[in-house]
Amino acid sequence: MQKQTALRLSEVNLLVVTDVHSFLAAHLHADGMCGVERCDASFGALLSFVQHLRAAGDKQGKDVFFFDNGDVVDGTGLSSATPVHGKAVLPLLTSLPLDALNCGNHELYQSRTVLEGLLGTVGPRPSFVGSWNGTYLTSNIVLASSGAPLGSRFALLKGRHGTRLLVLGWLYEMRDHCAAVNVTKIAAAVSEPWFAAAMAHAAHVDAIVLLAHMHYADPLVGEMLAAIRRAVGPAVLVQVLAGHSHIRASARLDARAAVLEAGHYADTVGFASFNASRGVSLHHSFVHEYVHMSRASLAAAAGVAAAAFDTPAGLALSRRIDETRDALGVSTALGCAPRTYRASAPLGADDSLWSLYLDVVAPAALFTPARNASQCFLTSTGALRYDLYAGRVTRDDVAMVLPFEDRLWVVQARGDVISKALASLNSGSAGGEDGEEGERPLRAEQAALPRYAATPSALAPEQLFDAIVGDFDRDAVAGAIRTAGGAAVGPPVRYDKAAVAARSIAPPPTDTDAWLRWARTLPQPPCGVASR
Template identity: 25%
Template sequence: MLSTVIFSLLVVIRFTFCEEKGLNITIIHTTDMHGWVNGHPHEPTMNANLGDIYNYMYHMKQKQGPQSKVMAFDTGDYSQGTGLSDATPIQGEFIFKVIQKMPYDGLCIGNHELKTNPCIDNVANNVVPFWKGRYLAINVHHINSSKKMGDRYFTLDLPNGKGKVLVFGWLLTWNSHDTNAYVTKVETSLKESFFNEAFAIPNVKLIICLCHIDTTNPEVELIRKFMKKNKPSVPVVMLTGHSHKKRTFVPSTSDYEMESDHYSRCLGLLNFVLPDALLNGNVTNADSLNITYKQQFLTTNVAQMQASAGIRNSSQWDTPTGLAIKAELKKKNDELHLSEVIGCSPKQYAAKDLYPIMVNKVLPSRFKFSTKFVYTMKNNVMRYPLYKGQIVYNDIFTIDPFNYSVRTYSNVKGEHLKKLAPLLNEYYFSDNLKSLNNSSTFELIHTMNEEKKITATLDTIARGVYKPRDLGYWFRPIFVDYVRNYMKCGKTFTDRGEGEGEETTVDVDSDQMTLTSFDEEQHAEAEEESVGATESADPIDEGEQHPKKKTFNTTTCIVCVVSACAVVAVAGVFVAILMAKKRRRTQRSLESVSFTNGEVEPLL
């Protein structure tokens, strides 16, 4: 609260005495949506759905004037996360269709759009043509050279002929895609000749790079530095994604990088002024501009979004298109039976706490709990908590968005399994591993997700002896059947193996859903998914700034405030008149953003 008050005071003083002149730019950013377009039923503070996000973008764009521009962008991963994205015949087909109603100025591809060939082909055949050059994928290609997975760049016009915004889009260097697409390295893509054409476009005043790349991945800085080398007079904004984190980074005095969480949990807002000197062509080095970026992660809470957009009367919030989107969401949700109650959970489980249940209870249930089977699962499959109370069909998709095939290694010796487990630290094994007879043989049940690493590791123990085979099962239906049969409301549920773990009675009525907040441990994408993507030596927690980000010094802030207050005291009457005029002019709460007269207003 104190920091908010100090920040607000500094902003008020700044724009009272030294108002910036130029073009006011506001960027609205979303990323890693993963099918989360219908709100968060278990987390009531995030009660906005895609229709509300449309409303927000619409109202913010309505504020544009001759001295301002509002742009909205998304940086990929639209599917594999909920029933609305994954219960359809083609992965993501409904999500891509409903997003067509959104007022995005540009989008880029994500790695999850390349997970299955039907999704790849849907992107090439339907998504790319619809966006008419504004769905970008510089380094992603379809195996059919006549089809595109995205365009390379486009431009947007600034108001009153003041210049252009040049927009590019990339996917991180990544090789875990299905067979109908391939990805070239980001570094290789920077050598393509089309950049000569793009950089020759006249009157470019801002470059925006849409990157489905983790902010800490060196490929982000590689792209930014390439932009600055070729267009040193132009500020660069990097909108990133993939890590499911809130991150910001100021790499120079003219550039900014922002990554805006995941699952539609927030909107990334960025507000700044392109100075008149830049717009008039009087700048050769953008770093001399010292652009001040104001940034906020706005929770997707309807009340907060209304306040930010300056909507004081909630009856003015919904728009015809927003209502149409909401109606489509409800219709598809009902059509897919995603709200059907299939069982109840006696308590709340974090995603990481579900793995013991999966290898000791869920997978064994398909094989009648035979003692001749050992089960394993890698710790990157479960993506969302299981909440206490009723379990609806959609909850299964949020927990397991991948639905990997179930496979086995047959006749694996007990002694080999005991050697295997310590070599796979990121894998969970069923509890019966500890009591295996060394000379006996077992079935090692796993999913396709684990197979590459298991095969390579087994070969170090007994080269060429064990080969995987498919069992004709998929994990998600096994999970659904388990919940229906073993997690019935009012029945006793044991969350570990026979005779172990916690035995709890599910005493929740079938029509009751528990709504609670949950601090879920976030997991980045699987390590093998990102070739060339490196983890930061000092991991950045959700919501923190990149270590190199420039921040206010507290002592300096206090000195500035005290000095400014002295000035205010001397010119009290004059300032009061100015502030009264300013309040009448903006007619909004402190949480909203104004786009009038080229001023940057606080994003609180």
């Protein structure tokens, strides 16, 4: 990537972060996500950046809008250290001057995150959703209890310099959500009266912005745009801000519409900029840029000197983030890793995090007793989300590797049945559809990995095994095993309730706890110089 220069503002200017996954603090490691720089900008630095860019816009009489596109929970210890995932993250986000927010799929996996995190109140303070005064957008997410939208269907924004936007917030057609919500299909949502009411405002805005928590090339993007074009015609400018797939990408959708997706894990601030126009020009110009979440890049993009970059509000938020992390103990050291293990490395490689999981962590810390020959473990390979770095391993490092804290289940079946089920899962004839349901989708850098993996890799065909599986994979894996084994296979039972011969210790309550157990067996700090 070329050296960052100051962003050039047009009449309509949009900043967006997506799939932050609770990476509110600066990245702990030089993980390559910000090129040669470390992603050393916390959300306090992000706040300083937005304030500086808006000040530059004020001097030019131009508005700068700021959005979050969902998936703010699950990813670091800051999210998983509280019983309600994300409960410590959400209050920190309210310090950001966001104009609108979208809801991601990770906010919807646990009913407690919805009911206590997003909607819960403490004393006189409003809920997280309520604190945004109608700009937390859930165009196709409704509460199961009432059918009312979780947030607002749409919002009308007006900048201080007169720019007007109609903003909607969409989620892909998620099926594996918690019981607290329902997700409406796009075709059904755009046929509802509220959508027609929203489109009636299109004649009075400079552009429509779609916060779309889905891959930038998802066919649903085209479906939403087609619904807008049917309602308001070809002249209205449309900017889609996509997400979910954790990549940087952009594309033109038609002569007056474009889409931008801006990374993940707080490695990117996306910038979309264009002039307002009511014409029907064939190639309206959209500018899309990606700004690394490093302090140097943010300062350069804002056009300010590094020494003058931090604002009082930004510094205050950085302190709150650090204080919250300290209070939760996420920086507590567990042990010392001898080398760096990569989540994207192929199975069998010396630095493969998956080989470490399957060959060492699961047999030693997941099986009870350790290396129990009557147990096996199956998991989808989207589960490990981040590399494990050489040297000091903290609770935060473990949470970044495996943040979900899935409860564990057991399905009992013969080895040949489990092997047949695993082959079926990896062939695509069982499990999820298009990587959205039943498995955590692999990222591009994980292409060398199978969709599902197991340990041990070879099972004695006639032997009866307790197949251990996590919450997220339970239905897909148990379904494949039942399909392969027929009526002889019973339903899954909780691992901590299952009878296991010669059990010497209680099993870990979650898959993440197995990693914590293993990390505590590592040599203790201070850590020596280790290979990276």
